[in-house]
Amino acid sequence: MSRTVHPFQAAGTIMPLQINDVAPNFTAETTEGTIDFYDWAGDSWVVLFSHPKDFTPVCTTELGAVARLKPEFDKRGVKVIGLSVDPVDNHAKWAQDIAETQGTAPNYPMIGDTELKVAKLYGMLPADTAGTSEGRTPANNATVRNVFIIGPDKLIKLLIVYPMTTGRNFQEILRVIDSMQLTARHKVATPSDWKQGEDVIITGAVSNEEADTLFPGYKTHKPYLRTTKQPA
Structure with missing residues (x-):
């Protein structure tokens, strides 16, 4: 699939993703191995939520919250996948902290986006961002704080961008999924x-x-x- 191009998009530029755009496909390393995103998603609804850095306090609470709610996502036929710009090895170490402080370690894959490919592909960082995750801080990755809900048709159904200081409300994400699945039928x-x-x-x-x-x-x-x- 190719994503929808807006009529005012200049040649060679990348516009931010919007509702009803096609979610771009990608291959990435995750805590559960290498995935092709479309193959992994299959015919399921997907929640992709991103983080600017490992070992950050608000994100630690969010990852634990999603792990506790995973049975609710499963019940709705929704696959959950996280993303952080740090290496997968760091994610594994972070998971130990999450389990210790939040009571549950992540029980879903976490993408290691060290080359910032997915962050740029999904418009969370400018396409011309140079370098890798090495040396970058939460402050200059502050825009990697998105939630994307993607339908079985691979279209983006919802996107929300959160500031780093405000934890995400995943009960609201579940409520929105309930609405979208109902209104799709x-x-x-x-x-x-x-x-x-x-x-x-x-x-x-x-x-x-x-x-x-x-x-x-x-x-x-x-x-x-x-x-x-x-x-x-």
Whole structure:
């Protein structure tokens, strides 16, 4: 697959990735061996989340949080993969600290992006960034703090960039996945702060006549705002 090119993109430049762009494929060393990203992902949903450096405090808590939540990702058919710019050997040492301080070591692969290839490919560092991870600090890798959710079609469904001082809310990531998986199957959208089991919004693409069949008993609050029980 080739990624979507925006009409204002100049020849030879790389635009930041956006929702509905194709997630670029890559080969990388991980804590679970060498992977081809597309082959590893298969037909699953994927969460790829990145880190500017090993042995950083906020990231330590995040990696532990994802390890504890892995059964929830598994239940949703979602594969999780982390990335840090340091070598895989460092990841293994860091995992010991994570287990000691967070109660659980990472139980998913961690990419060692020492040549910054994936960070640049995914627009987390400028394409002309020189050198390797050697000598770089969390400060000059501060933009390697992204969450990408990638669908089975290899399109980017969500991306969030976090500052280094704010830990990521992975319960929110799970909530978003629940919404996206539901709305991929049914002609609905989810309202603000929606959680599993709550009412959903019927999309504007559904006529009232079709809604009568698909969502009997739905409520019309405004012509453009119709709600219904969450589809099973």
